[in-house]
Amino acid sequence: MSPKSVQKIAKVFIWGGGAITVAVLLGIILYVLIQGLPSVNMEFLITPPKGGLSGEGGISTATVGTLYLLGITLAILLIPGIGAGIYLAEYARDNRPTRMVRYAVETLAGVPSIVFGLFGFALFVTALHFNFSILSGALTLVCLLLPTLIRTTEEAIRAVPRSYREASLAMGASKWQTIRHVVLPAAMPGIVTGIILCAGRIVEETACLYVTMGGSAAMPTSLLKGGRTLSLHLYYLAMDTNAFDKAMGTGAVLIIIIIIINAVTNLLSQRFQAKMRGG
């Protein structure tokens, strides 16, 4: 075969790969939206699900559960996550403790969700007697998300030009003042992007919550009550009931949330890059 014809075949292969990827994505999104949106209406959004083996009702408690879990998880996660990011970017020297922390962050990032679930189940649910609850779920998620937030924070801080730090230090600002008043504000859009990324993971995560939150369909009235997120709700509907239309409706809501989160993340990170280029 001549190089020319090989080149032609290769083009088909390369563009084919891209086309399949887009087709898979569009296929999933359109399928879920077309099948799911008809069951999404006001009533669906504000009625609580029946729970158990019944597929009836809406998604109100699952929505509240998702938001509740989101709030608690982020509240616990932010300080250790951002703090560790600051440490790695600003303080860490290349020594043994630093390498151990980096190794831990890298390894944790790859540990499967269900293993975090097992851990949360053993520690929070059982040993600490938080039982199946929002709190157990949130603490498990914190462990799962810590590496993500640490990495994005570290990257955002590293992207801040060194000249900002030098200017601040040269004016007599202390190291912490420099971090607090110059570096963090400049890195903020990047850090916020990381936080939104974590929010997205909280919405989509299921396995580790399945074994720590209990899945009650009732309204979660306290931290120590069980509950379910939208993703968990979808799972229960699909596996325990025949209400595939409701499952699809929940899926459509999830897809819309994820699309919004992704759009916001992209917008923010574009802004951040423009800012770091001095725009």
Next chain:
Amino acid sequence: MPSHVVVDRTAKHVVLICASASFVILGAIFIFTMREGAPALQEIGLYNFLLGTEWRPGQEMFGILPMTVGSILVTLGSMVLAIPIGLACAILLAEVASFRVRRLLRPAVELLVGIPSVVYGLVGMLLIVPAVREIGGSGFSILAASLVLTAMVLPTIISISEDSLRAVPKGYKEAALAMGATQWQMIWHVQVPAARSGIMAGIVLGMGRAIGETMAMIMVIGNSPIIPTSPLSQGRTLTGNIAVEIMYASGIHRSALFSTGVILFLIILVLNTVATFALRRGLKAHHVA
């Protein structure tokens, strides 16, 4: 001591404590799963646990070989399609596509990461399982699971491969083109070999994601703890084994599930180490060049 010095020291210690949290958590996960899993391993014996072909908790039989085989099969199955598609898409993004195409394609890849695994599972149940049923069996199968996983690991393979293809120095590429190579010859004989380590890392991390996937697998694989004999037969993954049974397990059964977690943990550890190694080697290669 001036007050700013005190604030500075305190801040440094606070962020140091934050940083050690990851290490503590990693250690705690390892210790907790090990401790909970140890009784089962003692009772059953490592050999019977790893190579036992029967998982029947009611009869105190705890062999996880069916699940290990299930996990490996769906992972390899997904790679069959995901590697060529992912590599093609990565080449497209890194080298071939115009700026505008890239601007559409990249967010699409990112969105694939964001879709919840239960949504993949649901689509798999309603579209892929019935389609597989047409070929034979119940449809809940290794094949269906592999197809669902393909979509889920694509973004990992694409984004890491793209990064490493991009990192290939311009000089190499231009040298090849200047010698009259076609664009494809340049890509296939220069760029892809130079990015080999990074592409390997992407594939290995994709395998890690596949092995770790839980909910989507439960939804399409059928969850029978048997060693699959064909792509159409049902199976169960290591992850699914834990999720399906942990809620009601007790005693040695519960412990055996934790041991399953330990095995999973170790597999991921090995895969990640391989990936990190490959990525480092890739970086080094370019620095020398």
Next chain:
Amino acid sequence: MDPKMQTRHLDFYYGENQVLKRVSLNMKERQITAMIGPSGCGKSTLLRVLNRMNEVIPDTRLQGEVLLDGNDIYASGVDVVEVRKRVGMVFQQPNPFPKTIYENIVFGPKMLGRRDKAYLNETVERSLRAAALWDEIKDDLSKSGLALSGGQQQRLCIARALAIEPEVILMDEPCSALDPVSTLKIEELMQELKKQYTIVIVTHNMQQAARVSDWAGFLLMGELVEYAETNEIFSRPQDKRTEDYITGRFG
């Protein structure tokens, strides 16, 4: 008159690499001292040592003394913040913060604990006037510092350094990123500033050193080869190496 700043037998190392060798130098009060020398000879390093900015870089070592009004700024118990407050610095690349012009200038005072509005407002005007920037941007104080032209940004950085009322101002090639017109403005500004401040400037540009400075020192591979009044050093250099350098027969 005693010198404002002084280095005595200064040695400085990055790791094992010694980049300053027994440098002894007097910087007279309200005069401009210029340091010249080929690239990599240690000019920036010397400047950073004068307000302890070298301490930001890990794995460095210093021997000898650096005196400010006769007191060693490296003596134990000396607060680095106090040193940097008295010895300000302007960098080669203009580096305003991505904040408003106003916030850029009040940053230093705020970090040093000044909070009252009246003082801060007054400081902004005083510093911008001193940096010859007030008339150009007094109506744009809430604009981003990054929105200014390069020359304006550099004068903003000078104003920012002036806001903490330093006694000495260090300038590391402050004009090398600027066009000729902006360069001229900054040179004029330096003549104004020297009425009140002691200035040390590093420059690659021999004409600039000759134009603006009162004293000049020639550094070569970390060694202070010659140090004298500017017209002396440019008209009657004592050392062959200095002569070679300023007549352009060198590197």
